[in-house]
Amino acid sequence: MEETILRINQLFKEKFEGDPVGIWSPGRINLIGEHIDYNDGFVMPGAIDKGVYFAIALNGTDHLNFYSVDFEENLRIKITDIKKSEGWKNYVLGVVNEFRKLGKEIQGFDCVFGGNIANGAGISSSAAVEGGMSFSINELMNFNLNRKELALLGQRAEHHYPGVMCGIMDQYANMHGQKDHVMLLDCQSITHHYLPFNLVDSTLILINTKVHHTLASSAYNERRQQCEKGLKIMQENKEIHSFRDISDPKMLLPFKEEMGEIVYQRCLYVVEEILRTKKAATFLENNDINQFGKLMFQTHEGLRNLYNVSCRELDFLVDYASKNEMVIGARLMGGGFGGCTINIIKNNGKEEFLKEIATAYENTFHITPEIYNVKIMDGTHRIS
Ligand code: GLA
Numbered sequence: 001m002e003e004t005i006l007r008i009n010q011l012f013k014e015k016f017e018g019d020p021v022g023i024w025s026p027g028r029i030n031l032i033g034e035h036i037d038y039n040d041g042f043v044m045p046g047a048i049d050k051g052v053y054f055a056i057a058l059n060g061t062d063h064l065n066f067y068s069v070d071f072e073e074n075l076r077i078k079i080t081d082i083k084k085s086e087g088w089k090n091y092v093l094g095v096v097n098e099f100r101k102l103g104k105e106i107q108g109f110d111c112v113f114g115g116n117i118a119n120g121a122g123i124s125s126s127a128a129v130e131g132g133m134s135f136s137i138n139e140l141m142n143f144n145l146n147r148k149e150l151a152l153l154g155q156r157a158e159h160h161y162p163g164v165m166c167g168i169m170d171q172y173a174n175m176h177g178q179k180d181h182v183m184l185l186d187c188q189s190i191t192h193h194y195l196p197f198n199l200v201d202s203t204l205i206l207i208n209t210k211v212h213h214t215l216a217s218s219a220y221n222e223r224r225q226q227c228e229k230g231l232k233i234m235q236e237n238k239e240i241h242s243f244r245d246i247s248d249p250k251m252l253l254p255f256k257e258e259m260g261e262i263v264y265q266r267c268l269y270v271v272e273e274i275l276r277t278k279k280a281a282t283f284l285e286n287n288d289i290n291q292f293g294k295l296m297f298q299t300h301e302g303l304r305n306l307y308n309v310s311c312r313e314l315d316f317l318v319d320y321a322s323k324n325e326m327v328i329g330a331r332l333m334g335g336g337f338g339g340c341t342i343n344i345i346k347n348n349g350k351e352e353f354l355k356e357i358a359t360a361y362e363n364t365f366h367i368t369p370e371i372y373n374v375k376i377m378d379g380t381h382r383i384s
Contacts, residue, residue: 004116005053005383008069012055015067016110019057021139022383025132026051027123028173029206029342029374030333031182031197031284032292032299033277035307037167039227040188040242041274044281045169046197046376047177052115052128053383056136061108066092069114079106084161091129094161095137098153104143111136118370120212122332122339126162127170130154135175135380147175147379148190164217165224177379184281188244195284197376202289202328203350205343207357208370209313212338220335223266223307230267233258246271269306273299293329293344297322300331309336313365317341320360326353340372 005022012020026047033043059065066075068088075089082093082100092111099106113132117125134150134157137143145153154171158164172185172192181194227243233255234240246252249271256264276295283292300318304310314332318341321330326349333342345353354371361369 001049001051001053001116004114008053008055008112008114011067011069012057012110012112015112016057016059016065018059018110020055020110020112021057021136023054023056023132023136023139023380024051024383025054025128025135025380026174026177026377027117027125027128028170028177029123029204029376030169030173031342032280032296032331033169033273034299034303034331034333035223035309035335036243036270036273036277037169037185037187038165038224039167039231039270039274040244041270042277042281043169043185043187044182044195044277044284045173045185046182047173047379048123049375049377050115050117050123050372052113052117052125052132054111054113054132054136056109056111056113056140058140059108059110063108064096065110067112069112070119079108088129090161091126091157092133094157095130095133095154097161098157099134099137099143102153104141106137107141109137109140118208120339121206121208122334122336123206124170124174124334126158126164127154127174130157131171131174131380139382148172151175152190162217163221165221173379175379177377179378180376182284182376188242195281197284199289199344201348202344202346204374204376205345205350205354206333206340206372206374207317207343207361208340208372209311209317209338209361210367210369211311211313211365213311219309219337223309226263226266227270230255230259230263233263234267243267243270243274247275249275265306269302272302272306289328289344293327296329296331296342296344303332303336307336311337313338313361313367314341316364317357317361317369320357324353324357326350
């Protein structure tokens with residue numbers, strides 16, 4: 001992180017004038033509660049020690065200048081000319097656009113940004129860029145939006161420019177992360193409380209498959225539509241307003257025929273995952289990490305068989321992990337179709353296991369996976 005910050009401050013000096021403000025904006029993990037943030041569920045994310053750093057200063061003009069360190073690309077644009085673009089540009093411009101929609105007067109700025117977070121790895125580099133951009137603008141232009149408002153603004157930016165109809169989890173975790181804690185985020189009320197997360201004899205490890213299957217964002221939007229369709233059918237029963245109101249998966253059965261098999265399976269997954277995440281929170285509060293881990297494996301099964309957002313590479317890593325007694329829990333993390341698995345692994349024997357699984361993965365897919373030992377850190381903040 002320090003290295004990234006120094007490098008980007010140096011690049012800013014080479015490219016622009018003035019003294020920049022520095023903002024660090026993290027990626028996130030999610031322990032459990034996948035694909036239910038847009039279904040009124042609960043999720044359990046935390047911000048991590050990988051993210052994006054922004055060096056940014058007002059330039060007194062009506063132009064915005066960006067340099068993306070990771071893509072080695074410049075963008076110069078007049079504030080009033082901002083429109084939907086492509087790739088990384090959408091994540092920064094989408095945020096500026098949302099501020100303008102609130103009637104905020106954006107001033108010209110110069111900005112260099114980049115990080116140590118892999119794109120497409122399911123650790124939400126996109127929310128890190130959106131969060132860093134919105135926090136920077138809010139600070140520089142004294143707009144006084146609070147963290148929740150910035151998270152919601154980032155989510156709208158993602159909907160309108162990149163076009164992924166994401167839930168609130170990533171942007172919220174990015175803003176509200178707290179060192180050594182995960183948050184139990186209630187995605188219906190959009191409120192959270194923190195749960196201490198200090199593993200004693202085990203470690204949180206991400207294994208990056210290094211694959212990111214295309215169509216992931218259209219498949220994501222399709223899942224969301226399928227859930228909306230299922231919910232609408234269930235709302236014919238006046239007692240049901242939200243997935244939250246279904247306390248037993250059996251309550252779905254009367255709607256199965258009208259939903260059709262696929263929509264039914266999506267809804268079944270959602271209902272089970274909401275119940276599972278509530279249970280998981282109790283296990284974590286009681287420090288029962290073994291029971292917690294079992295639920296992680298169950299989540300993976302649901303994501304694989306009912307929600308259909310896994311892929312061969314992710315399944316390989318989770319199956320392999322499930323056969324080793326060193327592993328307390330493992331599952332795919334984030335949107336799916338590639339990216340990382342999240343694993344809780346016993347410290348004793350961890351290194352051997354990681355070597356073994358990396359070799360087995362490489363032998364099967366001819367890709368060297370990346371392994372991250374993640375730390376749970378604070379959310380987006382200013383670096384002095
Ligand atoms: C992506 C989205 C989140 C969430 C996860 C799946 O990361 O941005 O809102 O839906 O997928 O849990």
